[in-house]
Amino acid sequence: MMRLQKAKIKIVADKNIPFLRGIFEDVADIEYLAAPDIDKFAIQDADALIIRTRTKCDENLLQGSSVKYIATATIGYDHIDTEYCKANKIEWSNAPGCNANSVVNYINAVLKFTESFPTQKTIGIVGVGNVGSRIAKLAESLGFKVLQNDPPRQIAEKSSLFVPLSEIQNKADIITFHVPLNNSTYHIVDDDFLSNCKRNPLIINAARGEVCDTATLLKCDNKIVLDCWENEPTINIDLLKKVIIGTPHIAGYSIDGKANGTRIAATNICHFFGIKKTIIINLPPKDNMSYNVKEESDKLKNQPDKFEFFRNNYPARRDIITF
Numbered sequence: 001m002m003r004l005q006k007a008k009i010k011i012v013a014d015k016n017i018p019f020l021r022g023i024f025e026d027v028a029d030i031e032y033l034a035a036p037d038i039d040k041f042a043i044q045d046a047d048a049l050i051i052r053t054r055t056k057c058d059e060n061l062l063q064g065s066s067v068k069y070i071a072t073a074t075i076g077y078d079h080i081d082t083e084y085c086k087a088n089k090i091e092w093s094n095a096p097g098c099n100a101n102s103v104v105n106y107i108n109a110v111l112k113f114t115e116s117f118p119t120q121k122t123i124g125i126v127g128v129g130n131v132g133s134r135i136a137k138l139a140e141s142l143g144f145k146v147l148q149n150d151p152p153r154q155i156a157e158k159s160s161l162f163v164p165l166s167e168i169q170n171k172a173d174i175i176t177f178h179v180p181l182n183n184s185t186y187h188i189v190d191d192d193f194l195s196n197c198k199r200n201p202l203i204i205n206a207a208r209g210e211v212c213d214t215a216t217l218l219k220c221d222n223k224i225v226l227d228c229w230e231n232e233p234t235i236n237i238d239l240l241k242k243v244i245i246g247t248p249h250i251a252g253y254s255i256d257g258k259a260n261g262t263r264i265a266a267t268n269i270c271h272f273f274g275i276k277k278t279i280i281i282n283l284p285p286k287d288n289m290s291y292n293v294k295e296e297s298d299k300l301k302n303q304p305d306k307f308e309f310f311r312n313n314y315p316a317r318r319d320i321i322t323f
Helices: 082-087 100-113 130-141 151-157 165-171 191-195 214-219 237-242 255-273 293-302 304-312
Strands: 009-014 028-033 048-051 069-072 091-093 122-126 145-149 174-177 202-205 224-226
Touching (some): 091 255, 100 130, 100 255, 100 293, 122 130, 122 165, 130 145, 145 165, 214 237, 237 293
Parallel strands (some): 009 028, 048 069, 069 091, 122 145, 174 202
C-alpha cells in the first residue's frame, strides 16, 4: 500500500549496505549505523529501516517505535518476525533473487575446486527457487545429472521435475542446499539424513547455517563446504578446520548481487512512502574474470575471529556466469 509522502521521513540503515549512500539524502533524514547499533533507542523515531540479516526485527527491537516499513536488502527474511509486523501494521519486504547469480558463481567455483566435473556424477539440489533453479542450469551445463527437490513447488505445480528427498539421498554424489530457514528445513541435515545417504555425498550449505546440525557435521565423514554457519559470527572452530571450503557467508556477496539487493530495498521504500525517485546504481567493469574460493576459505581458516570483518569488507567480485 502506498502512503502519501510527508515532508521528510527518517530512515535508519545498516551502514554496510553498499551503494545506499547518496540515494535518499535529498528526500529523507537517513542515519547509517553498524548492525549492532541498530537498537530500540536508535530506531525509536524512525519511519523505515533498511537492514541485512544481522538485524533481528522483532518485538524487542520494534516495540514502541514509529517504524512503519522494513526493507531487508537480502533474499532471506527469517530475521524479521513477520507475525509481529502483521499484528502491529508494520509492512516489510525482502529482495528475492537479488544475489542468485552470485551464489551460482560461488557454487561453480566450489565445483571447480573439488574437481566435481565428471559427467557421471549426480548432484541433488534441495530448494529450487531463484537460486536453486539457476544452480540446476549450471549443473546441467557442466554435464551433471540433476535431481531437484522442492516440496512447496511440487505441491503447487504438480510437476514431475521434482523428486523426493529420499531419491537424492540414494543417488546424489553432491547435495547442495538452497532453502529458506523454517521449521521444515531447520537441521534438515542431521544424523538421520546422512545415515540414509548411500554415496557419502559432498555436502554444500550456502543457504542458512541452521539447515545443518553442527554436531552432525563434526562427526560425519562427508566432505563439507560451508558458507553459512550456526551461531554466526561466532562459528565452531573445529568445524571450520574440518571443512574443505569454509567462507564467511559471502556466497551471495558479488557486487552485482549487493547492488540488486540495495536497488530493490530502496525502490520498495520509495513505493511505500510515495517517493518519486529512480534508483540507478553504476557498477565497475568486469575486469577480474576469475574467482578463487579457496583463497577466501584460507583467509577465514587462518583468522576465524575476523568472520564479520571479512564479510563487511568483502572485495569487489562481479558475476562471471549469469542465468
